[in-house]
Amino acid sequence: xxxxxxxxxxxxxxxxxxxxxxxxxxxxxxxxxxxxxxxxxxxxxxxxxxxxxxxxxxxxxxxxxxxxxxxxxxxxxxxxxxxxxxxxxxxxxxxxxxxxxxxxxxxxxxxxxxxxxxxxxxxxxxxxxxxxxxxxxxxxxxxxxxxxxxxxxxxxxxxxxxxxxxxxxxxxxxxxxxxxx
Numbered sequence: 001x002x003x004x005x006x007x008x009x010x011x012x013x014x015x016x017x018x019x020x021x022x023x024x025x026x027x028x029x030x031x032x033x034x035x036x037x038x039x040x041x042x043x044x045x046x047x048x049x050x051x052x053x054x055x056x057x058x059x060x061x062x063x064x065x066x067x068x069x070x071x072x073x074x075x076x077x078x079x080x081x082x083x084x085x086x087x088x089x090x091x092x093x094x095x096x097x098x099x100x101x102x103x104x105x106x107x108x109x110x111x112x113x114x115x116x117x118x119x120x121x122x123x124x125x126x127x128x129x130x131x132x133x134x135x136x137x138x139x140x141x142x143x144x145x146x147x148x149x150x151x152x153x154x155x156x157x158x159x160x161x162x163x164x165x166x167x168x169x170x171x172x173x174x175x176x177x178x179x180x181x
Contacts, residue, residue, distance in 0.1 A: 080168035086158040
């Protein structure tokens with residue numbers, strides 16, 4: 001029952017109604033704000049490279065979720081501070097595989113037991129380290145904080161030191177590692 005004044009009706013919206021083509025173009029532009037796909041890919045590539053370099057430098061801001069938190073940092077330092085059989089397992093396995101290709105029965109009689117011994121030593125070492133790690137984590141962290149930490153440690157034990165990501169902060173014996181820039 002409100003009466004409109006002549007000033008309100010004459011004012012209007014101040015611009016012409018867009019055509020259907022203009023309205024669709026505006027809607028599509030709002031859905032896809034990236035017009036220059038090359039620039040977007042270059043920006044994504046740059047961001048990934050920055051994150052990769054940050055991860056390799058040990059900057060915790062760039063760690064994936066599986067590597068974050070004080071419990072995981074403790075696990076990394078605990079594992080990296082000791083020499084494990086898992087570190088030499090891959091090179092030893094490669095040597096054994098090469099030796100098994102030699103058609104000499106004496107070499108094969110050495111290679112197969114060496115393979116079995118290396119594998120058994122790795123399993124025993126991994127079990128011992130995981131049991132020690134479990135007890136140390138139970139003393140220092142809440143159950144919610146240490147979720148997945150044992151498995152994380154077992155995976156880290158089986159990697160060669162130079163291939164570990166994030167890189168070790170401590171050397172064998174627990175001394176800090178000087179990073180190369």
